Amino acid sequence: MLEEALLGDGILKGMAETARNFFGSYVSKDRLTTVEYPEQRIPTAENARVFPFLVYDGADWEAGMRCVACQICEKECPPKCIYIEKSADKKPDYVGKAQFYPKRFDIDISVCMSCQICVEVCPFEAIKMDTQFELATTDRFGGLLYDRKELSRSNEYYHEIHPTEATEVDARLAEEKAKLEAKAKAAAEAAAAKAAAAATQPATPAKADSPAPAAPQPSPLSPTDPAKPAGGES
Amino acid sequence: MSVADMKLERPAGWNRPPVIEPSGEGELLELAMGPHHPSTHGVFRMDVALDGENVIRLKPVFGYLHRNHEKIAEGASYLASMPYTDRLDYFCSLTNNWAYALAVEKLVGQEVPERAEYIRVILAELTRIQNHAASIGFLIQEMGASGTPLMYAFKEREKILDLFESLTGSRMMCNYMRFGGCRVDVSAPWLDAARKVVAGLSQFVDEFEALLSTNEILMARCQGMGILRPELAVNAGVSGPMLRATGVNYDIRKVDHYGIYDRFQFRVPLGDHGDIYDRYMVRILEMRESIKILEQALPQIPAGPIMDPKAKIRGFRPKPGEAYGRIEAPKGELGFYLISDGGPNPYRYRVRPPSLINLTILEDMCLGHNVADVVLIFGSVDIVLGEVDR
Numbered sequence: 291m292l293e294e295a296l297l298g299d300g301i302l303k304g305m306a307e308t309a310r311n312f313f314g315s316y317v318s319k320d321r322l323t324t325v326e327y328p329e330q331r332i333p334t335a336e337n338a339r340v341f342p343f344l345v346y347d348g349a350d351w352e353a354g355m356r357c358v359a360c361q362i363c364e365k366e367c368p369p370k371c372i373y374i375e376k377s378a379d380k381k382p383d384y385v386g387k388a389q390f391y392p393k394r395f396d397i398d399i400s401v402c403m404s405c406q407i408c409v410e411v412c413p414f415e416a417i418k419m420d421t422q423f424e425l426a427t428t429d430r431f432g433g434l435l436y437d438r439k440e441l442s443r444s445n446e447y448y449h450e451i452h453p454t455e456a457t458e459v460d461a462r463l464a465e466e467k468a469k470l471e472a473k474a475k476a477a478a479e480a481a482a483a484k485a486a487a488a489a490t491q492p493a494t495p496a497k498a499d500s501p502a503p504a505a506p507q508p509s510p511l512s513p514t515d516p517a518k519p520a521g522g523e524s
Numbered sequence: 525m526s527v528a529d530m531k532l533e534r535p536a537g538w539n540r541p542p543v544i545e546p547s548g549e550g551e552l553l554e555l556a557m558g559p560h561h562p563s564t565h566g567v568f569r570m571d572v573a574l575d576g577e578n579v580i581r582l583k584p585v586f587g588y589l590h591r592n593h594e595k596i597a598e599g600a601s602y603l604a605s606m607p608y609t610d611r612l613d614y615f616c617s618l619t620n621n622w623a624y625a626l627a628v629e630k631l632v633g634q635e636v637p638e639r640a641e642y643i644r645v646i647l648a649e650l651t652r653i654q655n656h657a658a659s660i661g662f663l664i665q666e667m668g669a670s671g672t673p674l675m676y677a678f679k680e681r682e683k684i685l686d687l688f689e690s691l692t693g694s695r696m697m698c699n700y701m702r703f704g705g706c707r708v709d710v711s712a713p714w715l716d717a718a719r720k721v722v723a724g725l726s727q728f729v730d731e732f733e734a735l736l737s738t739n740e741i742l743m744a745r746c747q748g749m750g751i752l753r754p755e756l757a758v759n760a761g762v763s764g765p766m767l768r769a770t771g772v773n774y775d776i777r778k779v780d781h782y783g784i785y786d787r788f789q790f791r792v793p794l795g796d797h798g799d800i801y802d803r804y805m806v807r808i809l810e811m812r813e814s815i816k817i818l819e820q821a822l823p824q825i826p827a828g829p830i831m832d833p834k835a836k837i838r839g840f841r842p843k844p845g846e847a848y849g850r851i852e853a854p855k856g857e858l859g860f861y862l863i864s865d866g867g868p869n870p871y872r873y874r875v876r877p878p879s880l881i882n883l884t885i886l887e888d889m890c891l892g893h894n895v896a897d898v899v900l901i902f903g904s905v906d907i908v909l910g911e912v913d914r
Contacts, residue, residue: 300738307735308672320724323679335686337708339693368604405607405699410707410837419693 336452339406339419341399341436343443347384351442356416358389363408363417371401372408383414385467395438400430415459421451547575557898559588565662566909570886570898577894582887586880589913597873602628602703602840605873609860610697612875613911615655618647618688619853621701626782627849627860628703632842635832640705641784642825646718647688647700648783648851649814649821653725654681655854656765656807657732659906663804664736666903667745673736680728683721690714704835715822722818729811737808746801750889750901753798760885764856764878765810766905769795769802776852783851787824788817800904807906841868855879855906875914879907 314321346354359376375394383389408417427433449456558569567588573581597605609624610617622644661677685695691714692698700707754770775792777785793809795802842864850859856878863872882905890898
């Protein structure tokens with residue numbers, strides 16, 4: 291029985307399949323799937339992720355850094371590869387509110403496992419995932435420990451690598467800023483109305499009305515805001 | 525104690541093959557196959573005692589890739605364990621994610637929106653196809669056909685991994701499921717791309733079968749080799765294609781009806797002999813059934829949210845209790861057992877890995893075969909050392 295089977299029908303059938311693929315690779319793109327890296331490159335997927343970077347607005351990385359050193363990512367990072375030291379002083383953030391900033395922000399990318407949980411938990415849209423993967427270095431200690439300067443990338447760069455996501459983030463930030471400004475305006479108006487009311491005695495209804503539009507707004511920067519979708523969507 | 529001196533203790537009712545007695549001609553040769561052996565898929569050692577070419581004892585030695593996964597998870601938040609589960613069976617990170625998410629959802633009584641359930645099924649079945657394709661490719665590689673079948677399998681796997689990358693951001697370490705849904709929504713272009721890939725999958729399985737199934741060398745080396753009997757398989761807790769190849773009809777998708785699997789028409793392929801060829805064939809047929817599920821799930825996918833709005837990402841503290849969530853992972857029953865004491869991290873976190881438990885009966889399958897077949901039998905178990913050792 292074995293001799294009969296070993297006549298080689300199945301082998302020939304398999305060989306025919308191989309030949310079909312071999313010659314097919316000259317005519318059909320589907321059958322030739324390899325590329326000759328590094329001369330040829332496949333564009334990376336838009337939401338590919340490698341290692342995190344810190345986003346800054348404007349031209350100066352230090353002044354425009356969005357990170358406010360809240361240390362949520364440091365706490366949530368599964369392999370604990372983030373190290374943050376909070377500043378003693380404050381600097382204005384993108385809405386002009388005084389916030390702390392990271393005096394030190396180190397990521398040990400030899401430990402980082404590219405899970406992007408830091409991106410998901412960051413309420414300030416400050417940390418995002420890079421797509422740069424050719425990061426070989428000969429220095430395996432210092433060369434793999436990135437400080438905040440090495441980690442910072444401009445918002446324009448973020449737009450370049452994750453266009454859809456970055457546009458959404460920008461829209462969200464602009465909306466929050468508009469909300470905050472409206473709230474500040476409403477508060478200012480309320481204060482003005484209150485002052486006016488104090489000057490002209492009664493007029494309590496005006497005071498009750500004016501802060502009303504601003505009052506039900508939840509704090510847009512609340513870290514536990516459930517309406518905020520997890521980061522990284524596109 | 526040397527391997528050759530070990531006496532196998534066999535409790536009553538434990539169906540093991542009879543002890544192979546040495547022929548008595550010459551001495552036994554003790555050989556350590558591994559931990560760095562091209563056939564071991566990683567770092568794993570088989571201490572074999574050989575009488576000529578025949579294996580008369582075999583002792584699997586695990587633990588070279590132990591990474592303390594369970595203890596790390598006890599000190600980390602529930603969410604922080606999710607990316608670690610990717611690294612258990614790194615071929616099937618999405619099913620690992622699902623099993624863990626299922627266990628946590630059971631623990632807190634979390635509902636999952638319908639769209640997310642569909643996405644999970646689609647991704648799990650794609651994972652099953654690419655895992656089976658790769659595992660068959662490796663099996664044939666171990667038979668000595670270096671390259672060709674493996675590259676066929678990887679060509680198709682690559683298309684599926686591209687889908688994973690464009691959706692989850694990573695090809696293998698997807699970290700995609702969340703408690704109460706999924707992390708990002710699938711877009712219409714992604715679904716179109718998935719449909720295109722799925723449409724090409726049956727052609728791939730046909731080609732793969734034409735290449736391999738009737739190949740005389742494959743048949744001569746696989747049929748009647750490494751027979752696992754159903755009684756032993758059930759007693760040893762073997763699951764997945766390994767178990768079904770012995771003829772035991774047990775598929776957790778059908779048994780537990782987890783997710784939305786009862787909405788789809790699919791059959792559970794069963795083997796007859798429990799040899800390597802049956803395992804190969806069951807995997808091929810499972811790929812075909814998975815394609816059927818995908819063809820049903822992709823057009824049906826409803827609109828809607830992908831995350832339960834009540835789900836919490838941060839500040840997640842389940843009530844005290846315990847839960848065991850299990851799914852039919854490509855390699856078998858993958859379960860996560862969690863005990864919560866009400867804190868932000870699990871009190872106990874335990875993985876029931878299919879690879880490890882399927883590997884425990886390696887000796888029973890290998891006794892009496894020669895060394896070259898041990899490599900093949902080992903390959904047919906389909907293990908990933910990341911999951912065996914955790």
